[in-house]
Amino acid sequence: MKLLIIEDEQGLRDNIVQFLSKEQYIVEAAVDFHSAMEKVSLYDYDCILLDVGLPDGDGLNLLKALKSKRKRDNVIIISAKDSLDDKLEGLELGADDYLTKPFHLAELNARIKAVLRRKALGGRNVVTLNNMELDFDGRVLTIDGIDIHLNRKEFDILAFFVVNKNRLIHKSALAEHVWGDHMDNADNFDFIYSQIKNLRKKLKNYGANLEIQAIYGVGYKLTV
Amino acid sequence: MKLLNHTLLYLSASLVFILSIWAVIFYFSMMDEVYDSIDDGIANYKILIIKKARQDTTLLNKRNFGESNYAIRPIERENALRATEVFKDTAMYMEYEEEFELVRMLTTYFSTDDNRYYELKIIASMVEEDDLVADLLHALLWLYLAVIASAFIINNWVLRKIWRPFYQLQHELRGFRLGEDKVFNPPQTKVSEFRDMNNTVAELLKANIAVFQNQKHFIENASHELQTPLAISLNKLELLLEQIQGEDTQAQLLANAIQHLERMTRLNKSLLLLSKIENKQFSKEEYVDFNVRLQQQIEDFSELLQYKRINLAVAEQARLKLLFNVDLADVLISNLLKNAIVHNHEEGRIDITVTTNGFEIANTGKAQALEPEKIFTRFYRSTDYPSSTGLGLAIVKAIAQRYQANVAYRYDGGMHRIVFSTRQLI
Numbered sequence: 001m002k003l004l005i006i007e008d009e010q011g012l013r014d015n016i017v018q019f020l021s022k023e024q025y026i027v028e029a030a031v032d033f034h035s036a037m038e039k040v041s042l043y044d045y046d047c048i049l050l051d052v053g054l055p056d057g058d059g060l061n062l063l064k065a066l067k068s069k070r071k072r073d074n075v076i077i078i079s080a081k082d083s084l085d086d087k088l089e090g091l092e093l094g095a096d097d098y099l100t101k102p103f104h105l106a107e108l109n110a111r112i113k114a115v116l117r118r119k120a121l122g123g124r125n126v127v128t129l130n131n132m133e134l135d136f137d138g139r140v141l142t143i144d145g146i147d148i149h150l151n152r153k154e155f156d157i158l159a160f161f162v163v164n165k166n167r168l169i170h171k172s173a174l175a176e177h178v179w180g181d182h183m184d185n186a187d188n189f190d191f192i193y194s195q196i197k198n199l200r201k202k203l204k205n206y207g208a209n210l211e212i213q214a215i216y217g218v219g220y221k222l223t224v
Numbered sequence: 225m226k227l228l229n230h231t232l233l234y235l236s237a238s239l240v241f242i243l244s245i246w247a248v249i250f251y252f253s254m255m256d257e258v259y260d261s262i263d264d265g266i267a268n269y270k271i272l273i274i275k276k277a278r279q280d281t282t283l284l285n286k287r288n289f290g291e292s293n294y295a296i297r298p299i300e301r302e303n304a305l306r307a308t309e310v311f312k313d314t315a316m317y318m319e320y321e322e323e324f325e326l327v328r329m330l331t332t333y334f335s336t337d338d339n340r341y342y343e344l345k346i347i348a349s350m351v352e353e354d355d356l357v358a359d360l361l362h363a364l365l366w367l368y369l370a371v372i373a374s375a376f377i378i379n380n381w382v383l384r385k386i387w388r389p390f391y392q393l394q395h396e397l398r399g400f401r402l403g404e405d406k407v408f409n410p411p412q413t414k415v416s417e418f419r420d421m422n423n424t425v426a427e428l429l430k431a432n433i434a435v436f437q438n439q440k441h442f443i444e445n446a447s448h449e450l451q452t453p454l455a456i457s458l459n460k461l462e463l464l465l466e467q468i469q470g471e472d473t474q475a476q477l478l479a480n481a482i483q484h485l486e487r488m489t490r491l492n493k494s495l496l497l498l499s500k501i502e503n504k505q506f507s508k509e510e511y512v513d514f515n516v517r518l519q520q521q522i523e524d525f526s527e528l529l530q531y532k533r534i535n536l537a538v539a540e541q542a543r544l545k546l547l548f549n550v551d552l553a554d555v556l557i558s559n560l561l562k563n564a565i566v567h568n569h570e571e572g573r574i575d576i577t578v579t580t581n582g583f584e585i586a587n588t589g590k591a592q593a594l595e596p597e598k599i600f601t602r603f604y605r606s607t608d609y610p611s612s613t614g615l616g617l618a619i620v621k622a623i624a625q626r627y628q629a630n631v632a633y634r635y636d637g638g639m640h641r642i643v644f645s646t647r648q649l650i
Contacts, residue, residue, distance in 0.1 A: 011456035018463055080451040102455030102489050105462050153527055168466050170479060172486045179524075191531045218465065218479035 001116060004045040005029045006036040006062070007078065008054050012101075016049065019105045020112075022167075033057030040066055040073065047074045047115055049108075052090065053081070060093060067094045074115045078103075104173035106164045113163045129162055130209040130224060143206040153178055154199045161212060161222035170219040196220065228376075228383050236372050247364050251357070258351050259328070263311050266330045266346050269294070273344060274334050284342060289316075294346045304333040304341035316347060326350045389413035393422055400429065402436050440499060447496045454492065458485045487613070494615035497555070498602075501622045506549040514544040514553065515578055521557045522576075525565060533571045542580040546648050548627060556623045559616040560585050560642060566612070567640070575639070582629070582645035586636075593635030600631065620644075 003025045007013040013029050020027050028045075030036035033054045040048065040062065048066075052059030063075055076097045077090040087098045096115045099108060117125055117136065125136040133142045139155050141148045150158065156178045161169065171189050178192075193214065200212050213221045225233075273294055277283040289295050309332040315324040330346045392411035400408055408429050410422035465478045500506065522529075522536060529536055546553075564574045564587035572588035590606075598604050600621040605614035617631075620642075624631045629646040 009452050009456065012452065012459065015456060015459035015463060019459070019466075080448060080455075101451045102458050102485075105459050151527075168475075170462060170465065170482050172483060173462075179528075191528055194531055195527060215475065217476040 001046045002026045002044070003028070003112070004036070004039060004043075004048045004073075006033075006048065006054070006059065007051045008032055009051075012051075015105065016108065019109070023109070033059070033062065036062055037065065040071070041069070044071065045073045046119065047076065047112055049076050049078055049112075050095070051078045052086070053079060060090060063090065063093045063095060074119055076108075076111055076115060104170065104176065106160070106167065106169050106173045107177055109167075110160055110163045110177065127159075127162055129165065132162075132208050132210065134159055134162055143203075143208050146206065148202060148206050150199070150202065153195060154202070157195060157199055158203075161220070165210075165222045165224055168215065168219055168221045174220065227387070228379055231379055231383075232372070232376055235375050239368060239371060243364055243368055247360060251360060255351075255353075255356075259311075262328050262348050262350065263330070266311070266328065266348050269346055269348075270330060270332055270344065273346070277334075277342075278336060281336075284336070289345075289347065293348065294344060296342050296344050299333070299341050299343045301339075301341050304335070304343070307331075307333055307343075309333070313350065314347075318349075326352065386415065389415060389418040389422070393418070393425065397425070402432060440502070443495055444499045447492045447499070450488075450492050454485060454489050458482060458489070461485065491613045491615065494613050494619060498615065498619055498622055501552065501619065501626055504626065506552050506626075509547050509549055511545050512548040512550055512553045514546065514557070514583060515540055517550075517553055517557055518576065518578065518583070521554065521561055524558075525561055528565055529574075532565065532568065534565060534568055534574055535572070536574040536576070538576045538578070540578045542578060544578050544580065544583060546627070546646055552623050552626070556620055556644070559620050560644070563587075563616055563642070564640075567606070573639070581647075582643060584641055584643045586639040586641040588638065589640050591638065594633065594640065596633045599633055617642075 001024075003020060005013055005016050005027065007016065007029070008031055010031075013031070017027050017029055028039065030039050033056045036050075036054075050059045050062060059077070063077075066073060066075065075095045076099060077087075077095045078099050078101060079086060079090075080101045090098050096118075097111050099111060114136070117127065127134045127136070131144050134140075134155075135142070136159065139150075139152070141150050141155065141158065157174065160174060160177050171192060175189070175192055196212060196214070203210065203212070210222060210224050213223055215221060273283070273296075277296065284296055284298070286292070286294070286296050309330065311328060311330050313326055314329050316327045317323070318325045327347045328350050329348075330344075332344050332346075333341060334344060335341050389411045396408060396411065408426060410426045411418075413419055413422065461478055461482050465475060465482070468475050468478065518538065522538070561574075564585050567589045568574065568587050569589060574588075575584075575586045577584045577586075594606075600617050602618040603614040604617070605612050621631055623629075624644060627646060627648070629644060629648070632643050632645075634641050634643075
């Protein structure tokens with residue numbers, strides 16, 4: 001998988017490159033509009049992370065150019081503007097997703113994987129992990145071929161763990177992914193813990209071959 | 225007290241004083257003139273009588289006033305020479321009025337050619353002083369009333385006309401709100417005082433608007449510029465956390481730092497949201513079904529509600545559909561719901577009532593009323609929840625203001641109640 005990161009802020013660019021290197025992607029970076037244009041017209045990428053606020057041009061124009069050339073690169077917009085109009089405009093222009101700064105790297109990872117999954121041949125939006133299969137479209141979990149009932153939030157939690165497997169996930173990244181802005185109080189982390197306890201119990205009962213490890217005061221980690 | 229009444233009050237008080245003095249002076253000068261005139265008449269009459277008496281001696285025997293208004297009686301020479309002519313007021317019985325009335329009487333002395341001396345008394349009817357005073361007072365009272373009445377009418381008319389620019393300015397100012405994109409139009413006037421005042425006010429407002437805009441832009445820019453460094457540091461810490469791995473104290477310190485950066489991010493986002501609401505950047509509106517939105521949000525909070533074992537009941541007394549921005553409607557509802565959950569205790573209660581013009585969210589919690597005028601201000605928060613941004617209800621208020629709606633808090637029946645009510649006609 002080949003990724004292009006278009007981001008003028010060096011700090012952010014480095015973070016993303018460093019984080020994604022663990023995922024066995026080929027990661028390239030562009031620092032401004034012109035070098036990005038050059039890269040996208042020369043090569044094809046599976047996923048482009050596009051910061052729309054570039055110093056020498058509007059990132060959305062790059063998206064337009066991409067679509068007018070009928071390139072099939074998937075695009076995730078990264079913006080400091082949490083404005084719905086921008087979001088809608090980006091998505092209407094053909095972006096696959098929209099992420100507002102600041103974001104958790106685990107969240108970015110989940111978004112990239114979702115985009116790549118949809119793009120993958122066969123079109124089956126499914127992730128397999130040991131004896132477990134997650135169907136993202138049907139939102140169904142099967143372990144050893146048996147359908148397991150998970151509620152909406154439990155599925156979201158598990159999916160987030162699965163795409164970020166073997167990574168330490170900070171509890172607030174998880175909270176934000178699953179509950180969005182609804183969860184923003186420290187006292188709610190107990191609540192997350194209780195949700196994960198339920199999920200763990202279910203996974204254990206059906207003999208899932210994985211473990212969700214809680215790291216006190218920090219977060220969680222799914223180890224396979 | 226209105227300006228008009230003020231003027232009238234001062235005017236009527238000073239008029240009482242002025243008119244009283246005027247009445248006294250007027251009375252005395254008039255009486256003086258009356259005496260003068262009557263005395264002149266009597267003096268003239270005296271000369272005529274004396275002339276006639278010298279020709280017709282029968283007149284000298286007229287001892288009583290009778291039908292005419294003079295009487296003559298002889299006196300001693302010495303007495304006559306000693307006496308002087310006097311005018312005096314005296315009373316006399318009047319047949320017509322059937323009572324004693326004041327008359328003016330001249331007592332004088334004369335001698336005939338044969339050296340006999342006589343005393344001549346001439347009377348003339350006088351102005352009736354008590355009647356005069358009464359009449360004068362009466363007239364004065366009417367004058368006073370007439371002056372006040374006309375002052376009232378003229379003042380009213382003049383005030384209305386002359387002060388029109390003032391009232392217009394007042395009206396303009398009353399409708400003016402800092403932060404609304406309304407241009408301030410000072411009323412046009414030819415009166416230089418008002419023109420000065422208008423210009424002063426206009427300049428003052430201009431300066432204020434500029435300061436306000438600057439401040440707003442500053443908050444916006446500051447929050448916006450903070451996003452990227454926040455993002456970078458947050459991600460760097462996450463990367464570091466991954467490298468450390470494990471349950472040691474360093475990881476916990478890092479996690480803690482991340483948590484606080486998160487809080488800062490939320491604060492920042494809330495500030496940006498507030499600015500956006502105030503800048504009316506959520507312009508797209510449609511009819512939003514609040515009943516549906518409420519149910520959806522309750523669903524989103526269901527696990528949390530379960531976890532805290534909070535009993536939530538919704539009474540949908542009506543269907544609430546308002547012309548609203550969907551996202552703001554969601555922010556409004558979720559902030560209020562979150563508020564009701566966070567500030568609740570375990571096994572508490574939340575009662576939601578939807579009516580035709582709004583909804584009420586009531587929750588159990590601390591058994592103590594909060595300060596209604598403070599809870600909607602920015603950065604107001606209870607000490608029990610130090611991690612909250614203190615902006616949730618400020619955002620609610622801003623959204624309500626954006627839609628000319630009202631949010632109010634009260635503590636009633638052991639529950640904290642926040643009522644959102646709109647004036648929108650559906």
